[in-house]
Amino acid sequence: MAVGFYNFKELHNEKLQADIIERFKEIVSKNAFVEGEYNTKFEQEFADYIQANHCLLLANGTDALEIGLQAYDIKPGDKVAISAISFFATVECVINQGAHPIFVDVDPETGLICPDSLERIVNKYPDIKAVIPVHIYGLPAPIEKIQPICDAKGIAIVEDGAQSHGGKYENGKMIGSSANLCTYSFYPTKNLGAFGDAGAITAPNKKMADKIMSIRNHGRSPDGHKLFGRNSRCDHLQAAVLDLKFQSFPKQNEQRKEVAKKYFDKLKDSKVELVPEKYLDISSWHLFPIRLSNKEEKYAMKEHLSKKGIGSALFYEKAMPEEKPCVDFPGEKEKAIEFAAKTLCIPMNPFVTDDEIKEVVKEIKAFF
């Protein structure tokens, strides 16, 4: 039995397609193509859901990171510490601001930023201006441990929440509801996705929200241009899709959790390693990572699953510091490199059936 990694057929079923076409017709009839009423509606409902004070829609998740750094006044030449396991956008946003990235190593069981490594890095580079922890796979980065380290030195935190819509911190509060800026991507494969590119940022106060609103629209404020911004507005069509898909999103995140629980149950005594069980109820389960003993075994497992028609994916094939443009950047990376070498992600979406879970588990076990 073939098991797909994603399931867009089910996610974008005929009912959703029909509803979206209705909305597109409505938008075309109103000639409201950029930042329309669905933008405001979705921003409010997403902020309410995340329990954040403000949510601002943007053009994509990479812009959200860059704008987050700009909102904290990160300038060319500044140093920004970043978690070494992430999608490439997390290093790109630093470079695009003209700033210098410094890698922070990760927890070997989760790929999340390691507070001890961060502590060493901020002591070694006392002029670090900002840190980007990543809620990778939907697991919460240990904000409660890194917040005091950063607060003591006046270091800003931009949380990369591109994979963590609806996940919770270890204290049970929603990711994105902290005192920091938190960025989101609505790329179609994320837990909540548009029909193209979109992103957002949640902000703790009106001052930051107003600044971000201004940056996304060429530095405009009600009384003229006060700073140099950019164009990172979100299309009304994308906001309309997000508002519509949001209606079934909380339930889909619950379904992801059910899938994760079943995988856990069936795999916890197997030869693959899983993230600690304490994350079961709080991760947004964007991805379900398993760890093999080494790189060779990881590729062999991927090949075995592929032969059986089971989708799997390398998030990430390499740690960011191993990517060619990053090899000379400073920081700590040893555990991140090992983590990336061993990690493989197995099918995770809200629609993985019990039979599919059984099949995936059977083939993982058959491999050994």
Ligand SMILES: *Cc1c(COP(=O)(O)O)cnc(C)c1O
């Ligand atoms: C997807 C992703 C981004 C970038 O989002 P885009 O919308 O593709 O620009 C940034 N960080 C992480 C961790 C991501 O997974």
